[in-house]
Amino acid sequence: MAQPALLEVRDLRVSFRTRSGEIEAVSGIDLDISDGEVLGIVGESGSGKSVALKAIMGLLPPQAQVTGSIRFRGRQLLGAPEHEMRALRGGKIAMIFQDPLTAFNPVMTIGDQIAEMLMLHDRSLSRARLRARTVELLELVSIPEAAARIDSYPYQFSGGMRQRVMIAMAVANNPDLLLADEPTTALDVTVQAQILDVLRALQQKLKISLALVTHDLGVVAGTADRVSVMYSGRIVEKAGVDDLFADPRHPYTRGLIASVPRLDTQSAQLTSIEGAPPPPSSRPPGCSFAPRCPLAAQLCRTERPALRGAAKSLAACHFAEDTPAQIEPVI
Amino acid sequence: MTHYLLRRLLAMPFLLLGVVTMAFLLGNFVKGDPLASLLTDRQMDNPMVVAAVKARWGLDKPIPQRYAIYIRNLAQGDLGVSFRTKRPVLRDLLDRLPATLELVLCAMTFGSLVGTALGVAAAHWRNRLADHGARLVALIGSSVPVFWSGLIALYVFSVQFSWLPGPGRLDPALRPPETVTGFYTIDALIAGDWVIFQNALAHLVLPSVMLGWAVLGIISRMVRATMLDVMQEDYIITAKAKGAGTLRVLLRHALRNAMVPALTIIGFSFAYLITGAILTETVFSWPGVGSYAVDAARSLDHPAIIGVTIVGALAFLLANLLTDIAYVFANPRIRLE
Amino acid sequence: MINAHRLRLSTAIFKGAALPVTLGLAVIALWVFTMLTIPLWPLDAPLDMVGRRLQPPSAAHWFGTDALGRDVLSRTLHGAQFSIPIAIVVVFAAVIIGGALGAISGFFGGLIGAAIMRLVDVTLAFPPILLAMAVAASLGPGLENAAIAMVVVWWPLYARLVRAQVLEVREREHVEAAVAAGAGPMRVLCLHILPLCWTPVLVNATMDFGQVVLLAASLSFIGLGATPPTPEWGAMIADGAKHFYHWWIAFGPGMAIFAVVVGFNFVGDGLRDLLDPRTE
Numbered sequence: 001m002a003q004p005a006l007l008e009v010r011d012l013r014v015s016f017r018t019r020s021g022e023i024e025a026v027s028g029i030d031l032d033i034s035d036g037e038v039l040g041i042v043g044e045s046g047s048g049k050s051v052a053l054k055a056i057m058g059l060l061p062p063q064a065q066v067t068g069s070i071r072f073r074g075r076q077l078l079g080a081p082e083h084e085m086r087a088l089r090g091g092k093i094a095m096i097f098q099d100p101l102t103a104f105n106p107v108m109t110i111g112d113q114i115a116e117m118l119m120l121h122d123r124s125l126s127r128a129r130l131r132a133r134t135v136e137l138l139e140l141v142s143i144p145e146a147a148a149r150i151d152s153y154p155y156q157f158s159g160g161m162r163q164r165v166m167i168a169m170a171v172a173n174n175p176d177l178l179l180a181d182e183p184t185t186a187l188d189v190t191v192q193a194q195i196l197d198v199l200r201a202l203q204q205k206l207k208i209s210l211a212l213v214t215h216d217l218g219v220v221a222g223t224a225d226r227v228s229v230m231y232s233g234r235i236v237e238k239a240g241v242d243d244l245f246a247d248p249r250h251p252y253t254r255g256l257i258a259s260v261p262r263l264d265t266q267s268a269q270l271t272s273i274e275g276a277p278p279p280p281s282s283r284p285p286g287c288s289f290a291p292r293c294p295l296a297a298q299l300c301r302t303e304r305p306a307l308r309g310a311a312k313s314l315a316a317c318h319f320a321e322d323t324p325a326q327i328e329p330v331i
Numbered sequence: 332m333t334h335y336l337l338r339r340l341l342a343m344p345f346l347l348l349g350v351v352t353m354a355f356l357l358g359n360f361v362k363g364d365p366l367a368s369l370l371t372d373r374q375m376d377n378p379m380v381v382a383a384v385k386a387r388w389g390l391d392k393p394i395p396q397r398y399a400i401y402i403r404n405l406a407q408g409d410l411g412v413s414f415r416t417k418r419p420v421l422r423d424l425l426d427r428l429p430a431t432l433e434l435v436l437c438a439m440t441f442g443s444l445v446g447t448a449l450g451v452a453a454a455h456w457r458n459r460l461a462d463h464g465a466r467l468v469a470l471i472g473s474s475v476p477v478f479w480s481g482l483i484a485l486y487v488f489s490v491q492f493s494w495l496p497g498p499g500r501l502d503p504a505l506r507p508p509e510t511v512t513g514f515y516t517i518d519a520l521i522a523g524d525w526v527i528f529q530n531a532l533a534h535l536v537l538p539s540v541m542l543g544w545a546v547l548g549i550i551s552r553m554v555r556a557t558m559l560d561v562m563q564e565d566y567i568i569t570a571k572a573k574g575a576g577t578l579r580v581l582l583r584h585a586l587r588n589a590m591v592p593a594l595t596i597i598g599f600s601f602a603y604l605i606t607g608a609i610l611t612e613t614v615f616s617w618p619g620v621g622s623y624a625v626d627a628a629r630s631l632d633h634p635a636i637i638g639v640t641i642v643g644a645l646a647f648l649l650a651n652l653l654t655d656i657a658y659v660f661a662n663p664r665i666r667l668e
Numbered sequence: 669m670i671n672a673h674r675l676r677l678s679t680a681i682f683k684g685a686a687l688p689v690t691l692g693l694a695v696i697a698l699w700v701f702t703m704l705t706i707p708l709w710p711l712d713a714p715l716d717m718v719g720r721r722l723q724p725p726s727a728a729h730w731f732g733t734d735a736l737g738r739d740v741l742s743r744t745l746h747g748a749q750f751s752i753p754i755a756i757v758v759v760f761a762a763v764i765i766g767g768a769l770g771a772i773s774g775f776f777g778g779l780i781g782a783a784i785m786r787l788v789d790v791t792l793a794f795p796p797i798l799l800a801m802a803v804a805a806s807l808g809p810g811l812e813n814a815a816i817a818m819v820v821v822w823w824p825l826y827a828r829l830v831r832a833q834v835l836e837v838r839e840r841e842h843v844e845a846a847v848a849a850g851a852g853p854m855r856v857l858c859l860h861i862l863p864l865c866w867t868p869v870l871v872n873a874t875m876d877f878g879q880v881v882l883l884a885a886s887l888s889f890i891g892l893g894a895t896p897p898t899p900e901w902g903a904m905i906a907d908g909a910k911h912f913y914h915w916w917i918a919f920g921p922g923m924a925i926f927a928v929v930v931g932f933n934f935v936g937d938g939l940r941d942l943l944d945p946r947t948e
Contacts, residue, residue: 054568057572059568059571059572086574086575086576087574088574089571089572089573089574090572090573090574091574094572095569095572097565097568097569097572099565102564102565102566103565103566103568103569104566104569105566105569105570105584105587105588106566106588107587107588107591108583108584108587116570116573116575116583117573120573120574120575121574169573342789345786346789346790346793349786349787349789349790349793350790350793350794352790353790353791353794354802357802357803357806358806470930470933470934470937471926471930473929473933474878474926474929474930474933475922475925475926475929476882476885476886476889476902476905476922476925476926478886478889478905478909479905479918479921479922479925479926480922482905482908482909482912482915482918482922483915483918483919483922485912486912486913486915490912490913602795602796605795605797605798606795606796606797606886609797609798610797610886610889610890613889613890614909624798624801625890627805628801628804628805628890628891628892629890629891629892631805633805633806636801636802636805637802639798640794640798640799640801640802643794643795643798644793644794644795644798646795647793647794647795648793
């Protein structure tokens with residue numbers, strides 16, 4: 001086998017100690033990312049996707065308990081000493097956050113914040129060099145008049161530009177892996193596409209792997225190579241992006257895809273999946289989706305389905321291998 | 332500058348007018364006889380002195396005119412003549428001001444630095460030992476009368492253990508340096524006199540710490556509160572995601588933001604400082620404005636009392652205004668609008 | 669809303685969950701008890717010379733004797749009869765006067781309301797202790813005059829506080845409803861608005877009890893409050909300062925002040941934590 005996979009996550013579980021007991025946000029997920037690939041992680045709010053991302057970076061608060069295995073190039077991250085994690089953060093693994101306004105320190109200039117990113121991982125850089133590199137990075141993401149804007153404060157940028165700056169900051173140290181937590185959610189629809197372009201262009205140019213977390217299927221469709229669908233703390237489907245859209249195997253995925261309004265067909269109504277995901281504190285035994293699933297059978301309520309299916313396309317459903325023709329349309 | 336600052340500045344003259352008016356009323360109603368606030372009992376037996384004072388302050392005229400004359404006198408810097416020192420009150424105050432300033436500045440520095448550090452520690456180790464410890468220190472600072480803690484401290488450190496010098500600004504054997512600023516420490520440095528500098532500094536330690544203790548308390552509580560708010564913000568996670576270490580996150584990111592609202596407390600603590608200074612100077616025989624006020628109060632030296640009150644109010648107003656200005660400048664968002 | 673708070677408060681106290689509040693209340697209760705029952709205690713009379721002068725603490729006199737041979741412990745404990753009632757009276761007066769003026773200013777507004785607030789601003793422009801000193805000096809020595817001086821200093825804080833509360837509560841719907849039902853302004857103010865303004869006033873008042881005790885002691889220390897031979901704590905500390913090497917003379921009253929103020933601070937702090945909607 002060639003060099004170990006970039007990121008290999010096995011049976012990751014994250015639970016939080018709260019006053020009302022232990023809440024499991026992530027219930028045993030596996031993730032794999034190889035060099036240069038884009039993995040889309042799709043799920044509703046509360047599915048655990050952001051928590052999983054933060055777990056990889058070790059950024060969860062102290063009351064979180066994380067078990068499982070997170071290997072980065074073969075190296076176990078869970079339980080690694082803090083100074084090693086700090087070296088990785090911003091270095092080989094970088095993160096982009098959802099809200100670029102609150103993610104920046106309001107009393108520091110953009111230039112200072114990017115320079116900090118650079119300086120934390122290379123103390124030898126001179127002030128001049130830091131400044132030059134910062135301008136380079138801003139130009140990389142097409143910020144106009146980069147040299148002048150370097151001394152501006154975050155609130156002086158528009159939302160889209162802020163997100164670009166965040167991306168520039170994240171790639172500053174040429175990371176191998178970029179974790180993007182809902183990078184487009186806080187932006188206007190028109191700006192979203194631009195940001196995704198920037199992201200994809202950078203990803204290809206700098207050969208970075210990208211873990212893209214989002215609730216928006218559209219985002220994933222254009223950008224990802226492979227997709228993992230998360231529901232209620234578990235991964236319910238894994239497939240290549242084309243396979244996923246062409247032939248979704250899990251009823252939840254089908255429901256998600258069906259609920260995206262399409263311009264090319266006539267549809268009288270907007271369809272949606274009835275019901276809501278169960279709260280993490282009270283998940284039903286068996287399949288978490290069973291209460292809302294039109295295919296649900298007695299088996300589904302008692303036995304939790306494992307991921308099954310062909311090598312590249314897996315779905316956690318007892319009926320995953322059944323061909324679509326045998327099943328009633330979901331909605 | 333924002334609208335708010337402008338309004339504050341515009342309100343100042345009116346506030347000042349209100350302050351002197353109130354002082355006028357206080358002075359005029361001493362034991363019901365305005366003369367009593369300007370003359371001692373003995374002087375009142377002397378008809379010539381009485382006539383002179385009546386003319387100067389317009390005491391035989393109706394109140395509105397008396398008020399006008401009072402304002403006019405004030406504008407010329409005439410705050411009356413102290414019963415005790417027989418000198419113009421303003422002169423007395425100016426002479427004693429540097430001593431008080433030196434003490435207050437030291438106390439403020441001590442209180443701010445230690446208070447901020449305690450606040451950061453309390454926020455970082457929330458609900459653990461450091462937090463409870465900081466809370467205790469703050470509580471003691473605001474519950475203990477400074478004139479008592481000063482006495483105890485003097486007794487323990489100066490008498491029992493001789494670690495620190497006794498009351499006063501300098502050892503009795505030493506002579507103060509050439510007056511440039513009035514600050515013994517700075518003047519000693521300017522004169523190149525190391526011994527006096529050290530001595531003056533040593534004498535500053537105990538009163539500054541005692542005076543600064545109450546301020547330390549409120550600052551540390553305030554910093555703790557604002558830090559806790561700030562540490563929930565998203566950019567703290569961003570900083571951690573960049574690989575920043577704990578100290579950097581705490582100081583460069585959290586504290587820098589937490590200080591902005593905490594700045595307002597500094598003006599507020601000025602009230603504590605003035606109050607404390609008055610009592611601390613008494614205990615430590617510090618020849619400043621505070622002990623002057625106490626001496627005046629003890630001997631019912633009314634011109635001096637009123638004079639100090641007006642000047643104190645002025646200082647107070649100024650301190651609060653400066654804090655507002657500082658706040659505006661500290662917050663880049665407001666500053667650049 | 670009032671009932672919910674009261675319930676939380678009482679359960680918290682009984683559960684011992686609010687340890688500081690319980691502790692503080694205990695301390696204050698002890699002092700009040702002392703204050704009320706002290707004539708019955710087997711102590712030396714506070715004004716009588718009962719021993720040799722300037723004696724250090726001993727079995728006979730736990731806190732020693734002062735310059736006139738009086739028992740310091742007895743005087744310290746008797747001091748509660750002065751400091752605590754004064755604090756209560758001053759705070760109540762400040763709350764009532766300040767609260768009334770603040771309510772009028774907030775509710776009726778207009779020229780009178782503005783004038784009241786200007787008076788508040790001017791009064792607050794003075795450093796509190798200086799103003800208290802000036803007023804007390806004008807009125808002459810004595811604890812009553814010191815109390816009046818302190819009320820003059822303290823009422824503006826409550827005026828501002830209550831005014832802010834009234835302004836906020838005034839906009840609430842139940843007030844509109846009362847007005848629409850034909851209630852007159854006094855009724856609306858007293859029955860519908862003011863009852864909802866008590867929370868911050870209570871928190872402030874409890875903290876202020878302690879601060880008033882401190883200010884009263886400070887004034888007495890300077891000579892503007894209690895007159896000799898009254899065993900008031902501040903005055904006793906002033907005595908102690910004169911006899912510096914006989915540290916015990918100041919020690920007792922100082923500890924007493926500390927205990928009372930800490931008690932009130934604990935209660936105030938705890939109350940604020942309990943009543944503040946934003947609990948940590």
